[in-house]
Amino acid sequence: MENEEVDVLVVGAGASAAAFAWSLSEKNIEVLCIEQGTEINPREYPASKQDWEISRQKDFHPDPNVRKHKYDYPINNKESDIIPTMYNGIGGSTIIWSAHFPRLHPSDFKVKTLDKIADDWPINYEYLEPYYNINDKMIGVSGMIGDPAYPPKVQRQTKPLPLGKLGSKLVSGFEKLGWHWWPSDSAIITEPYDGREECNSAGTCDIGCYRRAKASADVTYWPKALMNGVIIKDKCTVREITIKKNGLVDGVIYYDSEGKIQIQKAKIVILACNGVGTPRLLLNSISSLFPNGLANNSGLVGKNLMFHPISVVTGVFDSAIESFKGPPGCSIFSHEFYETDHNRNYLRGFMFQIGRGSGPLTTATGGLGLGKIPWGKNHHNIFKELYGNTMNIGIICEDLPEVNNNVSLDPVLTDKYGIPAPKVKYKLSNNSKKMIDFGNKCAKKLMNASGAKKLFVARHMNGYHLLGTARMGYDPEQSVVDKHGRCHDVKNLFIIDGSIFVTSGAVNPTSTIQALSLSIADYIKINAKNILD
């Protein structure tokens, strides 16, 4: 069935789509969004239920292959050193995200110029800064200005999240070593803001925020966009993007909530399906004009996948640090080792993201990266030693683009509609391995300086940040989109998610993804009348 043509069609309803749709809707531009998942009422999140921790193993597990929700598609990750994770629904992965909200550094946009590796972005920090600021205001960021790891920022919307006993311990360690640390910029409000309640330190950000204190896209941008007239069609799975003989796209074919095929025409198509879903959709959109996948004349669609390799050093403390209290991924961070130092045996750098502990079941089942607490006669002793007494230093490493790390289509695996599933190939580079080794040493030193009595080191297998698979650039042979997210090969097709990152930096990307998305929306708004000329 064919539906009436819309001005702008957005595929996906996560962080980038929400910001983009809101921005366009402020100018009364008609926007329709198609999303494979659906919405959840925050009050239905499991944090108030007795079995809340079990949800981490099921409905809120970050790996769609484990979660197997009816809105998820399978991913072949057998050849990947890191498991891609995501959440499909209105709000996308921000539903389960930790909400750590740093920006890229100015140097992240000039990697090739500075370090002679990877590539420069076609934009810089100054270009993106106004959009970072708009986004912060929409989101409501808690934090503190004055951080010497960044150019000066405008006032944060709310005061920093409480550090708790855990944070204070670690601050003492940082100060002993004279290393950089700072209270996190977090997309979690600590005071009422924009009709949302402040965080009450429940520590359940990863299973959805019951109070809407965490700025997932479903409680920030989407309500405003919907008020402005944007329409979301949920539980709908896009099969392919359709193209006209003149080389412009004209819409999508999708399965509606009842599984029936629908055709949706649009003047402009926007992809916001994340660094795995976007290349999958492009590669599934084959035509005589694009036999190797839509907008893929460069051959780079799906290539240069970046995740951020993560290692975790966990410290066990003698005194109760009540580490189950507070947002698990947000307290303080350090950029002491962020920038390239040629005295080290690797290039680029990493961030320390301090993580808190969790509830009793997550402690027992090893969800903190410590492994399962052994069964048997020592079980209670070990549990008592760990529960509430651990904290983690996440070593978030910059991942560099490599064409061999990629997303392609699996020749056999499909989703419930028979649409080919993505196959992810990823190998940890030697640069990343060296960086992890050095990061582990530094994190151990910090834990010891903070008074930890026992340490555990584990590599975190999840890849939360899906980046680089449709990179931006000036040269159509070396990139998929231009600096406005517009595909070089198809001028009415735009990409606004993490796929367009040129390099990954060593920070959580959502703040940058949304800033980019707002900048692309501005470009479309300003050029709306002649965008197809």
Place this chain on the structure above:
Amino acid sequence: MKKELFTKGEKVLVNEVLNCLIPSGNGMPGAAEVGIVEYLNDILNHSIELKRTFAYIIKKIQIESKIINPEDFKNISNIKKEIILKNIEKKFPESFNILILHTYNGYYINSTVTNLLGIYARPPQPLGYDLEQGDLWSTKNVISRGKIYREIK
């Protein structure tokens, strides 16, 4: 209506196994004492796959018990029970891990257990927790150490 999936004999065996996995001690009850067998029966009612796994692992424990000791699992010493379960864990790690996971799941969401763990071991919402702001004064030291990002011209 939930079906009783364990036979009487199996229930006795499972309870003995549960108390080996999480025995009583340190002021905490054993897993059998807080009725984890009922929890397992409940989740098995919802999953054919789990039902098969549990049937398989129970069978393996019964066989291993007979090899080590002709008596019933219930009547042998705790040391021997532990040896049997360690053998099973070694031989059938995947299935045994599932048994442990669901035992832990049932135990650590049990209200008797969470009450004993203290006032904080409750569902975190809607009450949340009080958390102290912590030492933000030391940020002045960080500032005094100077800028650490690279300027781009």
